[in-house]
Amino acid sequence: MVGVVLVSHSARVAESVAELARGLAAGGPAAPVAAIAPAGGAPDGGLGTSAEAILAAARAVDRGAGVxxxxxxxxxxxTVKTLLAEDELPPHSRLLDAPFVEGAVAAVVAASAGADLDAVATAAAEAYTYRKV
Structure with missing residues (x-):
């Protein structure tokens, strides 16, 4: 199953979006939910980005099908682009071009349904087309 990492400048935002996506992807008590991990905030706990937190989150959700x-x-x-360029993330890791909240939900739902990394990326990107009016 593809794992999902949510990288935000805010630990609380990353954690909240992970909770939302996990909850919306759960189809019942026996339904599998993709591994999802937040990686938010700076090392000092403030706003920012931590390469170490991203690496730890990616390793935590890696099940061999991609991250x-x-x-x-x-x-x-x-930071994610740099980690990818330096080949520090698990194999088959990919930065998705998607809106953060809607894309996260779509990615986790697709991954939980057993989609491969390409299909997860497509589902997340399709979130750009969600109309609200």
Missing amino acids: ALLADLGSSVL
Whole structure:
């Protein structure tokens, strides 16, 4: 099963979005839910991005089918790109181009249904088309 990492400048935002996605993906007590881990905030607990937290989260959710990473903005995106370029993340890790909240929900739902990394990335990206009006 593809694992999902949520990278945010805020630990509370990453944790809350992970909780939301996990809850919405759960189809009942016996339904499998993809491994999801938040990686938010700076090492000192403030706002920011921590490469070490991202690496730890990615390793925690890696089940061999790939790791989908969603980042909120700015330095969180750059940090994930750097970790990918330096080949520090688990094999088959990918930064997804998707809105943070809607993309996270779509990614976790798809991963929980057994989708491969390409399908998880597609589901997350399709969240850009969700209309609210």
